[in-house]
Amino acid sequence: MASRITWIHPVRAVQVLFGIAVFGLIIYVLSVYKYDSISEFMLFNGIWTGFFATPYLALAPVHFAKFSHRVLVPVLETSTMILWLVGVILLGIDLPSASECKSAGCEATLAVVVIAAVEWYVFPFRALEGYG
Template sequence: MLSWVYPIRIVQALFALVTIGLASYGATTPFNNVVYFMLFTGCWTTAIAVPYLGLAPLWLPRISHEFVIPAMELITMALWLSGWIAIAALIPHPSACNGAYCEALQAQIVIAAIEWVLFLLTNVFALLDVRNSRSNRHTNAREMEQDQPPVSQVDAAESA
């Protein structure tokens, strides 16, 4: 795993915690369904996604399958994308948006968009890692096939 991924995981967890705080503050707004969705996304990221993506490759390599990590990245990235777009579509124009709850929703849009970009970045590298591991596996399999004699020679040597 790349060494710069772990600081990004810490930033992702911190931004998710900030989103949980902002969503809790804005839960009494008229946009509460979207705010509850952002609360869920923050909890998902903090409790499930970041711990799994950060710790499973180190401590539990058997459950960190090469396709599960990009899938988890993709799901979390989609949650953040849909969340910040939904809030941005619902809140009024910034000049008509008065009050602390409206400013909290605007901050939540910015943080969720940054979080989406961070998951997009780590997802790209997870997919590149899958592609590289699959090409290395095929190269290693071809090398093993070239090193072994044909089956007809093995059968002839065993019968002699």
């Protein structure tokens, strides 16, 4: 079993870290600031990316080539990227400006929006590389 580390593995590590960061921050937001369906959706995004999608995307092509389907990987990446885009838009719609944010929960929500936007921006890298 050959383990090749390519440029995409550090990108996957960043995706996992950002997913877990969103997971932790959104749990804080849900407990002290606001409990709504958009925050729950971002909780799902953090769990999905940090613990399921990105580990599969990083490990399946290298260690489990039989389970890494040529169609499943691009579909999984694209759908996860769309989930992050939707989450960033929905969470950012009703946020006040940074100068009007007075509570720690509001500031944590701003941090979630920024981290989620970076997470969304990182996902197209593998799609640009191609699968061939």
